[in-house]
Amino acid sequence: xxxxxxxxxxxxxxxxxxxxxxxxxVPYPIVLVVGGLAIALVPGLPYVQLEQDVVFLVFLPPLIYxxxxxxxxxDFRANLRPIGLLAIGLVVFTVVCxxxxxxxxxxxxxxxxxxxxxxxxxxxTDAVAASAIFGRLGAPRRVVxxxxxxxxxxxATGLIAFNFALxxxxxxxxxxxxxxxxxxxxxxxxxxLGLVVAWLFNQVQKRIEDPPIEIxxxxxxxxxxxxxxxxxxxxxxxxxxxxxxxxxxxxxxxxSATTRIQAMAVWNxxxxxxxxxxxxxxxxxxPAVLQGLVHGPVVRYLEIAAAVCAAVIVARFLWVFPATYxxxxxxxxxxxxxxxxxxxxxxxxxxxxxxxxxxxxALSLTAxxxxxxxxxxxxxxxxxxxxxxxxxxPFLLRWLGVADDGAAxxxxxxxxxxxxxxxxxRLELLAEEEWTRAEAVAYMRRYxxxxxxxxxxxxxxxxxxxxxxxxxxxxxxxxxxxHRAQQDGxxxxxxELISTERTTLVRLRNAGTIGDEVLHRVERDLDxxxxxxxxx
Numbered sequence: 263x264x265x266x267x268x269x270x271x272x273x274x275x276x277x278x279x280x281x282x283x284x285x286x287x288v289p290y291p292i293v294l295v296v297g298g299l300a301i302a303l304v305p306g307l308p309y310v311q312l313e314q315d316v317v318f319l320v321f322l323p324p325l326i327y328x329x330x331x332x333x334x335x336x337d338f339r340a341n342l343r344p345i346g347l348l349a350i351g352l353v354v355f356t357v358v359c360x361x362x363x364x365x366x367x368x369x370x371x372x373x374x375x376x377x378x379x380x381x382x383x384x385x386x387t388d389a390v391a392a393s394a395i396f397g398r399l400g401a402p403r404r405v406v407x408x409x410x411x412x413x414x415x416x417x418a419t420g421l422i423a424f425n426f427a428l429x430x431x432x433x434x435x436x437x438x439x440x441x442x443x444x445x446x447x448x449x450x451x452x453x454x455l456g457l458v459v460a461w462l463f464n465q466v467q468k469r470i471e472d473p474p475i476e477i478x479x480x481x482x483x484x485x486x487x488x489x490x491x492x493x494x495x496x497x498x499x500x501x502x503x504x505x506x507x508x509x510x511x512x513x514x515x516x517x518s519a520t521t522r523i524q525a526m527a528v529w530n531x532x533x534x535x536x537x538x539x540x541x542x543x544x545x546x547x548x549p550a551v552l553q554g555l556v557h558g559p560v561v562r563y564l565e566i567a568a569a570v571c572a573a574v575i576v577a578r579f580l581w582v583f584p585a586t587y588x589x590x591x592x593x594x595x596x597x598x599x600x601x602x603x604x605x606x607x608x609x610x611x612x613x614x615x616x617x618x619x620x621x622x623x624a625l626s627l628t629a630x631x632x633x634x635x636x637x638x639x640x641x642x643x644x645x646x647x648x649x650x651x652x653x654x655x656p657f658l659l660r661w662l663g664v665a666d667d668g669a670a671x672x673x674x675x676x677x678x679x680x681x682x683x684x685x686x687x688r689l690e691l692l693a694e695e696e697w698t699r700a701e702a703v704a705y706m707r708r709y710x711x712x713x714x715x716x717x718x719x720x721x722x723x724x725x726x727x728x729x730x731x732x733x734x735x736x737x738x739x740x741x742x743x744x745h746r747a748q749q750d751g752x753x754x755x756x757x758e759l760i761s762t763e764r765t766t767l768v769r770l771r772n773a774g775t776i777g778d779e780v781l782h783r784v785e786r787d788l789d790x791x792x793x794x795x796x797x798x
Contacts, residue, residue: 279293282297294538295545295645298548299548309550312544314626317619319489322498323484323487324533326484327487330502330506331510341408348411352577353385357381358381360384361380362573363573364570367570372636379428383624387616387617391648402665402666404606409613415503420623426445448497453497453500456501459490461508467517477524520796563639570643571647574614586602608662609659616640685710689755692755706755764788767781768781
């Protein structure tokens, strides 16, 4: 019962703090972490300890899977070079920089092996924080794609480096050749496993027409993939991320409209709860951090934490600018991918929030003498990067004049216009069929005319809501016309046209004309209309 009461109390705290974050217009991860700190200081409340297995098994698989699901494969492939340079190159560079600074500051407690372990703990950025904070900032799409892609993959690099560092601590030696080989096997094997399991799951889903069962399986799949990868000593994070990307790409063909609508509702609640608990639990680890301070010199700990925080932030700037501009020196590269504006590069450099993966890795340390120091430094870096960088990011975006480039808006206009045009063309062909009725065809022509007009008004092609010919049907007349149309095969006709729109939408995505974000947005409207059609 005490455990149940604690979980329920945390859920109440998550809901309340998320509400406060919305009211004060602050990204909710920051409010939840600060709220967790405040809760941890309340006397008499039970101490909630964050276990490594809880983070890596309960929280991480569904969060990584969901992040992969909503990743645009087109944008991800287009930015594969910068994502790879950040997710692999920057992680390794940060490990080296943090290890050097930490060992220099405290060579007595932090041997080279322990210092590299600390570097591996702090190297990866947090996927949850990046998605949650950038979700409402209106940053350029390419910046968001690069940052979310980096945070989606660099956990794998950081955790692999962390495991190698632990082995080095235990053995007292380190082999770069062995580490490189194991890194390659773990990464490639994780990607292969994720694709295989995702493909198998997709085949099963196609043969099930029961939304509750399909949704339950979709929740269980990331856990199964992660556990399987761990058993095979492969990268579970990469396996789950790749499976999420594949499942998101195939979702228009795999799920029915009813399943998609219900699954989105379930997953939105699940991700909100898991995200909220993750950030509150970060703040609640304050007692464990303070307990470690009792056994060490506080002022010295603060000096080391400040130096490591500076190293983490500066290392990112030192890497991002050369990694952005040096690969574009050849003219043939610049023709395909011109130099980005320096303001966007500053935003990418400043956005390096750390999160629960780093804290869970630090808490898992048991056989290292400098555990208390490493835990304090990790907690400090998380607070500084999450709170400081998270709070200042909106002001930095405004100050630099960095804003959404509007590419998604143009793509949505293209998608909605092309799907309407395709439906109208299909309607004219169906009008020649024997089963269609003139009243139903006339009604659908009028319906799509209204749809197109609404799209034109919404995206600024029209300045008013009047129909081009200046005529408006009264609501009663529209209702009567719809009733007559329904009596004459309207439902079957509408289903055919929705299918045409959906096929056109997927074709546009597959051709790279639109991204997955736009596809999901337009697809949701079609799903809602199809579900309503079946319920009328």
